[in-house]
Amino acid sequence: MLQSFKYLFSCNLVLSRSLSGYVSRMRYLMRLKEDDEACREALKSGKVLLYHKLSPLLRKTSSGYKLASLKTSDLEQILEKVGKDKHIVNESFLLGCTDKDEPQFSLDVGDLDRSALEQECRGMFVDLRKAFFMIPGPESPLAAKGQALLRWHQTNCFCSATGQPTVRNQSGSFRVCHSSGITYYPKMAPVVIVLVSDGSRCLLARQAMFPPGMYSALSGFCDMGESVEEALHREVAEEVGLEVENLQYSGSQHWPFPQSSFMLACHATVNPDKTQVNIDKAELEDARWFTYEEITEALQNLPRDPRREPPVFWVPPSYAIANQLLQEWANHQQLSRKLHGLK
Numbered sequence: 001m002l003q004s005f006k007y008l009f010s011c012n013l014v015l016s017r018s019l020s021g022y023v024s025r026m027r028y029l030m031r032l033k034e035d036d037e038a039c040r041e042a043l044k045s046g047k048v049l050l051y052h053k054l055s056p057l058l059r060k061t062s063s064g065y066k067l068a069s070l071k072t073s074d075l076e077q078i079l080e081k082v083g084k085d086k087h088i089v090n091e092s093f094l095l096g097c098t099d100k101d102e103p104q105f106s107l108d109v110g111d112l113d114r115s116a117l118e119q120e121c122r123g124m125f126v127d128l129r130k131a132f133f134m135i136p137g138p139e140s141p142l143a144a145k146g147q148a149l150l151r152w153h154q155t156n157c158f159c160s161a162t163g164q165p166t167v168r169n170q171s172g173s174f175r176v177c178h179s180s181g182i183t184y185y186p187k188m189a190p191v192v193i194v195l196v197s198d199g200s201r202c203l204l205a206r207q208a209m210f211p212p213g214m215y216s217a218l219s220g221f222c223d224m225g226e227s228v229e230e231a232l233h234r235e236v237a238e239e240v241g242l243e244v245e246n247l248q249y250s251g252s253q254h255w256p257f258p259q260s261s262f263m264l265a266c267h268a269t270v271n272p273d274k275t276q277v278n279i280d281k282a283e284l285e286d287a288r289w290f291t292y293e294e295i296t297e298a299l300q301n302l303p304r305d306p307r308r309e310p311p312v313f314w315v316p317p318s319y320a321i322a323n324q325l326l327q328e329w330a331n332h333q334q335l336s337r338k339l340h341g342l343k
């Protein structure tokens, strides 16, 4: 009894410690967003993710590649070595905070000589899509956020009402036009993504612009005023001419390409007697039903090696929420096959 009480007590202690750690970190970040001076101070002891024309800096380690996270003081020295004023570090944007309470920032140095920087930083700038195949999975959201914030600032330098320049706050959590008084906040466009199943197969599609052989779940931007459910029904009807039912929320994800999207992912079903697809050829090059065996094989395909021919059929990498939908569908199929005594 005492043992279990002790165990419960220690669990609660761990829980309350970790909760208060999280809460204080969030409060700290909130303050940095609002207080320019505090943010400038935090930058001095923080870490900066460096980008060159929106490509993040990666460093090779003994086990592969990692996002390079440079101490501000080291970055200042590097900038001076490549002949740049170290104060451009102050143009960094606040991204978040590590679990060791180190504030993290991103900075694009696209106007500096790329190879000189790569040499000084002992790393290389890699296109973000390629970087997703190289860096550890947990680093992907940070790399995406860093790029998205930089892109948003680069493309929102002027007020759409007055044409006057907008001015950022120190953290980069907004830009303001002093002429109109309008405040602009970084934006994401809501997108629905849905894996449609007929019970034993799932429906995937490809756009002409996708890399050869890649198929993904159906997706589309939400129209103004639409709910997620309405957008989902409409996109499936428009793109493949089917009516879906039994929508089930799966999860969400920020997606940086081509501009920031906020992906809302769901599963849905169609009546197994009504599976004939009618493709909107203006949107999609192809859409077809895939079996459980095809999906499990595609999910096991290793990340693409750009030097080799791509497989005939492959699916988005594990970081993409489309991949999560496919994993969930395959797990569900496996379970129901077991229940029905199938392999």
Ligand SMILES: NC(=O)C1=CN([C@@H]2O[C@H](COP(=O)(O)OP(=O)(O)OC[C@H]3O[C@@H](n4cnc5c(N)ncnc54)[C@H](OP(=O)(O)O)[C@@H]3O)[C@@H](O)[C@H]2O)C=CC1
Residues within 6 Å of the ligand: 189, 191, 193, 216, 217, 218, 219, 220, 221, 253, 255, 257, 258, 259, 261, 263, 283, 316, 320, 321, 322, 323
């Ligand atoms: N993370 C993931 O797993 C996946 C992410 N995605 C992402 O979802 C997003 C949407 O998917 P997609 O199927 O292409 O969308 P849609 O089916 O809505 O088709 C895109 C079309 O909509 C137009 N459009 C309408 N509203 C917008 C808007 N706010 N921003 C940009 N274009 C708009 C575009 O026109 P035009 O281009 O002519 O300007 C384009 O022709 C893409 O950014 C894609 O990268 C998609 C699949 C998987």
Ligand SMILES: [Mg+2]
Residues within 6 Å of the ligand: 218, 219, 220, 239, 283
């Ligand atoms: Mg679409």
